Amino acid sequence: MSTAFRTIKDIPKEEYFAPGNRLCAGCTAATAIRQILKASGRNVVVVTATGCVEVATSYFPQSAWRVPWVHIAFENAAAVASGIESAMKALNRKKKSDERIHVIALGGDGGTFDIGLQALSGALERGHDLLYICYDNEAYMNTGIQRSSATPYCAAATTCPPGRLSSGQSTQKKDLVAIAVAHGIPYAATACPSYPFDLMNKVRRALDVEGPAVLHALTPCPTGWRFDTDKGIDLGKLAVMTGLWPLYEVVDGVTKLTVQVPRREPVKRYLEVQGRFKHVKDEDVKRIQERTDLLAAKFGLGPVRQ
Amino acid sequence: MKRLGLSGNYAVAYAVKMADVDVIAAYPITPQTTIVEKLSDFVANGELDAEYVNVESEHSAMSACVGASLTGARVFTATSSQGLAYMHEVLFMASALRTPIVMTNVNRALSAPLNIWNDHSDAMAERDSGWIQLWASSAQEALDTTIEAFKIAEDVLLPVMVNIDGFIVSHTYEPVTLPDEGEVKRYIPSKPLTNRLSPRLAYSVGVVGPPEYYYEMKYQAVDAMERSRQRIKEIEADFNRRFGKDYKDINAYYMEDAEYALLAMGSMTGTARVVAESLRRRGERAGVVSIRWFRPFPFERLAEILEGVRGIGVMDRAVTPGGPSNPLFVDVASGLYGMAERPVLQSFVAGLGGRDVSTDEFGMMFSKTKEAARSGRAGPCIYVGLRE
Ligand SMILES: Cc1ncc(C[n+]2csc(CCOP(=O)(O)OP(=O)(O)O)c2C)c(N)n1
Numbered sequence: 159m160s161t162a163f164r165t166i167k168d169i170p171k172e173e174y175f176a177p178g179n180r181l182c183a184g185c186t187a188a189t190a191i192r193q194i195l196k197a198s199g200r201n202v203v204v205v206t207a208t209g210c211v212e213v214a215t216s217y218f219p220q221s222a223w224r225v226p227w228v229h230i231a232f233e234n235a236a237a238v239a240s241g242i243e244s245a246m247k248a249l250n251r252k253k254k255s256d257e258r259i260h261v262i263a264l265g266g267d268g269g270t271f272d273i274g275l276q277a278l279s280g281a282l283e284r285g286h287d288l289l290y291i292c293y294d295n296e297a298y299m300n301t302g303i304q305r306s307s308a309t310p311y312c313a314a315a316t317t318c319p320p321g322r323l324s325s326g327q328s329t330q331k332k333d334l335v336a337i338a339v340a341h342g343i344p345y346a347a348t349a350c351p352s353y354p355f356d357l358m359n360k361v362r363r364a365l366d367v368e369g370p371a372v373l374h375a376l377t378p379c380p381t382g383w384r385f386d387t388d389k390g391i392d393l394g395k396l397a398v399m400t401g402l403w404p405l406y407e408v409v410d411g412v413t414k415l416t417v418q419v420p421r422r423e424p425v426k427r428y429l430e431v432q433g434r435f436k437h438v439k440d441e442d443v444k445r446i447q448e449r450t451d452l453l454a455a456k457f458g459l460g461p462v463r464q
Numbered sequence: 465m466k467r468l469g470l471s472g473n474y475a476v477a478y479a480v481k482m483a484d485v486d487v488i489a490a491y492p493i494t495p496q497t498t499i500v501e502k503l504s505d506f507v508a509n510g511e512l513d514a515e516y517v518n519v520e521s522e523h524s525a526m527s528a529c530v531g532a533s534l535t536g537a538r539v540f541t542a543t544s545s546q547g548l549a550y551m552h553e554v555l556f557m558a559s560a561l562r563t564p565i566v567m568t569n570v571n572r573a574l575s576a577p578l579n580i581w582n583d584h585s586d587a588m589a590e591r592d593s594g595w596i597q598l599w600a601s602s603a604q605e606a607l608d609t610t611i612e613a614f615k616i617a618e619d620v621l622l623p624v625m626v627n628i629d630g631f632i633v634s635h636t637y638e639p640v641t642l643p644d645e646g647e648v649k650r651y652i653p654s655k656p657l658t659n660r661l662s663p664r665l666a667y668s669v670g671v672v673g674p675p676e677y678y679y680e681m682k683y684q685a686v687d688a689m690e691r692s693r694q695r696i697k698e699i700e701a702d703f704n705r706r707f708g709k710d711y712k713d714i715n716a717y718y719m720e721d722a723e724y725a726l727l728a729m730g731s732m733t734g735t736a737r738v739v740a741e742s743l744r745r746r747g748e749r750a751g752v753v754s755i756r757w758f759r760p761f762p763f764e765r766l767a768e769i770l771e772g773v774r775g776i777g778v779m780d781r782a783v784t785p786g787g788p789s790n791p792l793f794v795d796v797a798s799g800l801y802g803m804a805e806r807p808v809l810q811s812f813v814a815g816l817g818g819r820d821v822s823t824d825e826f827g828m829m830f831s832k833t834k835e836a837a838r839s840g841r842a843g844p845c846i847y848v849g850l851r852e
C-alpha cells in the first residue's frame with residue numbers, strides 16, 4: 159500500500175506530463191493528468207483514446223509524455239489496455255520479463271460513455287488489473303463541441319444547439335460510476351482536479367487495488383463550456399459545492415463521500431458563469447436544482463445556502 | 465514425428481501452441497471458432513502457458529493484440545468475415561505500428577445476405593491494410609504456414625494473416641504431421657521482442673502524424689512490405705530445409721510448357737489441378753497457377769512463370785462492383801503489365817458464398833481461357849454457375 163498525500167510536501171516534484179503541450183490555455187484536463195502522473199509515478203503505461211488530450215499531447219515530433227504512452231484509436235483504450243495488462247502478466251509469469259507496470263487507460267467522455275463503452279465494459283468484466291480514467295469535459299471537444307451522452311441537461315453543444323424548438327441537451331448525463339460498479343469492480347470513484355489531494359489519493363488507491371478500477375474526473379473546459387481561461391479550477395469547485403458533482407468513492411460496492419459539502423451553493427451560480435448555459439430559462443434552472451437536490455440527498459450533502 | 469488426424473482449424477491451433485504464444489485475444493465466429501476453442505482447451509489444461517483474453521468483440525480483439533504486441537509478447541488471434549470487417553480500422557494501425565501479430569483468417573463470405581460459407585471477400589476487402597497475407601490450402605499447410613508466419617512477422621515487423629478456406633480447409637480432417645517440437649523452438653525461439661512500452665524507454669507510440677511527417681511514417685510500412693519479399697523467400701527456404709517441405713510464393717502445375725492456365729488462390733486450385741491433369745491426358749497444354757503469397761504480391765515470379773503462356777483465366781472468389789475487374793484479376797493484370805509479351809487475361813468469378821464449382825465448370829473455364837489464348841481476345845468477366 160502506498161501512503162496517502164496529505165500535504166504539499168508529500169507530492170513528488172517530478173513532472174511526468176511536460177508543459178508546453180497544445181491543450182488550450184486553462185484546460186483542466188491537463189491539470190488532472192499532471193496530478194494523475196504525480197500519483198502514479200513513472201512505472202506506468204498510459205493508453206489514451208483519440209480526443210483532445212491525445213491530439214494535443216502527441217503532435218509529432220513532440221510529446222508531452224515522459225512515461226510510456228500509446229494511442230491506437232477512439233473507442234478502444236480499454237481494449238488496448240487489456241492487451242497490455244495481459245501481455246505483462248504472461249511475460250512476468252513466464253519469466254520473460256521482470257518489469258512490473260501499472261496500466262492506465264485515459265479517455266474523454268465520448269471515448270468512454272459512447273463509442274468506447276463496450277470495450278470498457280469488456281475490460282471491467284474480465285477483471286484486468288488496470289485503471290480506467292475518464293476525463294469528462296462533457297462533450298466531444300476535439301471535433302468541435304458536439305454533444306455526448308455525458309453532456310448535461312440543457313447545455314448547448316454544436317449538435318444540440320438551443321433554438322426555437324430546443325433548449326440544448328434534452329437528456330440526462332449517464333451515471334458512469336454506477337455502470338462501472340455494476341460490473342462488480344473493486345474500486346470506482348469520482349474526482350475533480352480542483353481537489354488535487356482527493357484526486358491523487360484516489361489514483362493511488364485505484365492503482366493499489368487488484369483488478370479493474372474506474373475514475374471519473376470532471377474536467378472543466380473553457381473552450382467548450384465558454385468561461386474565462388483562469389476560472390477552470392474555480393468552476394470545478396463550484397460543481398462540487400453545488401452538489402452537481404459529488405466527490406465519492408465506491409470500494410467493494412460500499413459508497414463513501416470523500417468531500418463533504420455542508421452548505422451547498424445554488425446551481426444557478428454554476429450555470430450563469432458558463433456560455434453553454436446562457437440560454438437556459440428559469441424553469442430549467444429550477445428543474446436542474448431539483449434534480450441536484452435529489453442527488454445531494456442520495457450522497458448526504460448539506461442543504462442549499464439561502 | 466507425430467501424425468494426427470486434424471481439421472485445418474485444429475492444425476492451426478497446434479501450430480500456435482508450438483509457437484508458445486503469450487497472449488491470445490479472440491472472439492468467436494464461424495468457421496473460425498474451433499481454432500480458439502482448441503486454444504482455450506490448451507490453456508485450460510496447462511498445455512499452453514498464455515493469457516487467453518475473452519474479448520467482447522473483434523475490434524477489441526485486434527486492439528488488445530496491438531497493445532499486447534507492443535510489449536514484445538507473442539500474440540495470436542483468429543477470425544472470419546464479419547469479424548475481420550469489424551477489425552478493419554485497427555488492422556491499419558497494427559501494420560503501421562509494426563506489430564508482428566499473427567492472425568488466421570478463415571475465409572468466409574461477407575453479409576448480406578448472411579452466409580457462413582467460403583469465399584474470399586473478407587480478405588480481399590483488407591488487401592490494402594498493410595498486412596502480409598498468405599494462403600494455405602490444406603490442414604498440413606495451415607499448420608506449417610502458421611509456424612512460418614510467426615518467423616516472418618517477427619523478422620520484418622509486420623502483422624501476418626494466414627488465410628484458409630472456410631469449411632473446405634478449416635473443417636476437413638486430414639492426416640497432419642506435427643513438426644519436431646525442438647526444431648520449432650529453434651526456428652521460432654519464444655523470446656520476447658523489445659517492450660516498446662517500457663518505462664525505461666518512455667516512448668510515445670501512435671502519435672499524431674501531421675502532413676510533414678505522416679507520409680514518411682506511412683512509407684516505412686510500405687518499404688517494410690517491399691523488403692519483406694526477399695526476407696520471406698529466405699525464411700521460407702530455411703523452413704523448407706529444416707522441415708523437409710517445398711513451400712513457395714506461387715505453386716505452378718504443368719506450367720513448363722503450358723499454352724494456357726487457370727490462376728486462383730486457396731483450396732479450389734486442387735480441383736483445377738485435377739481438371740488440368742485430365743486435359744493433359746487429352747494432349748492439351750493446360751496449367752494451373754496458385755498464388756500462395758497474396759501480400760506481398762509476387763508479380764516478378766508470376767511474370768517468370770507465365771513467360772510464353774498465351775492465355776490466363778483468373779478465378780476470383782470476390783467481386784469489386786463497378787471496378788475494372790475483380791481483385792485478384794486486377795492484381796494479376798497490373799502485375800503483368802510490364803511484360804513484353806503479355807498473356808491474354810480472361811476474368812472469372814466463381815464460388816461466391818460457398819457455391820460449389822464443379823469439375824465441368826472448371827472444364828468450361830479452361831476452354832474459355834483456351835479460346836481467349838487462341839483468339840488473342842478475352843471477353844467480359846464470366847460469372848461461373850450464376851443462375852439466370
Ligand atoms: C471511430 C471514430 N469515430 C469518430 C472519430 C472522430 N473523433 C475523434 S475525437 C472525437 C471526439 C472525442 O470526444 P471525447 O472522447 O469526449 O474527448 P475530447 O475531445 O472531448 O477530449 C471524435 C468524434 C474517430 N477518431 N474515430
Ligand code: SF4
Nearest residue numbers: 182185210299379381
Ligand atoms: S477544448 Fe477543452 S478539453 Fe479540449 S484542450 Fe481545449 S480546454 Fe481542454
